[in-house]
Amino acid sequence: MLAVSSLATYGILLAGWSANSKYAFLGSLRSTAQLISYELILSSAILLVVLLTGSLNLTVNIESQRTIWFLLPLLPVFIIFFIGSVAETNRAPFDLAEAESELVSGFMTEHAAVIFVFFFLAEYASIVLICILNTILFLGGYLLDFTYINYILSGIYSDLNQNSLNLVTYPLIEGMIYGLTLGIKSCIMIFIFI
Numbered sequence: 001m002l003a004v005s006s007l008a009t010y011g012i013l014l015a016g017w018s019a020n021s022k023y024a025f026l027g028s029l030r031s032t033a034q035l036i037s038y039e040l041i042l043s044s045a046i047l048l049v050v051l052l053t054g055s056l057n058l059t060v061n062i063e064s065q066r067t068i069w070f071l072l073p074l075l076p077v078f079i080i081f082f083i084g085s086v087a088e089t090n091r092a093p094f095d096l097a098e099a100e101s102e103l104v105s106g107f108m109t110e111h112a113a114v115i116f117v118f119f120f121l122a123e124y125a126s127i128v129l130i131c132i133l134n135t136i137l138f139l140g141g142y143l144l145d146f147t148y149i150n151y152i153l154s155g156i157y158s159d160l161n162q163n164s165l166n167l168v169t170y171p172l173i174e175g176m177i178y179g180l181t182l183g184i185k186s187c188i189m190i191f192i193f194i
Helices: 008-018 022-053 058-063 075-088 113-138 147-162 170-193
Strands: none
Touching (some): 113 170
16 A cells, blocks of 8 residues: 555656646655655554564454554554654645645646646545555554444344344344444544544
8 A cells, every 4th residue: 555655756746747847846846755755654653563463464453453452552653653644645734745825736736627636536535545544553443342232243143043034144244334333433534634
């Protein structure tokens, strides 16, 4: 994910260069320098989580948080990762790379219509990706916090087996609830970012 997200620097640099304006090119250099510097912080924080779990697999990282979320023992790392995430996604107060409040909008000075929309959508897609990564690495991902939901699910599962109705199985319900849990946690992070 870090390798794919780092490709954005090439797009920003080439967009500023292709505008054929020195202001757009300087804006793209400023934005690229900010992205590269904060990607180093993000990758360092991710490496600390990887060293703690011993695996690059995100499922293993989530399952390692069954006893306690990594938010508590790694609180300083989470704060650094959160600040780096805000800077990486160009949210306030780190939105100076594109200078949206000024007359010139950074590397997008000469671009309009479809190209501007693509950059705009890419920015918000990166917000969603970073929020999901925050949730997976530090907030337990899809893990449930309420043990009584498991009792309810096991009761539903035993009732279905007694009645010979196998239309809805326990793994399907469990997967749906895990997906909703990850989605809700990620949406809360998105609202914090925006």
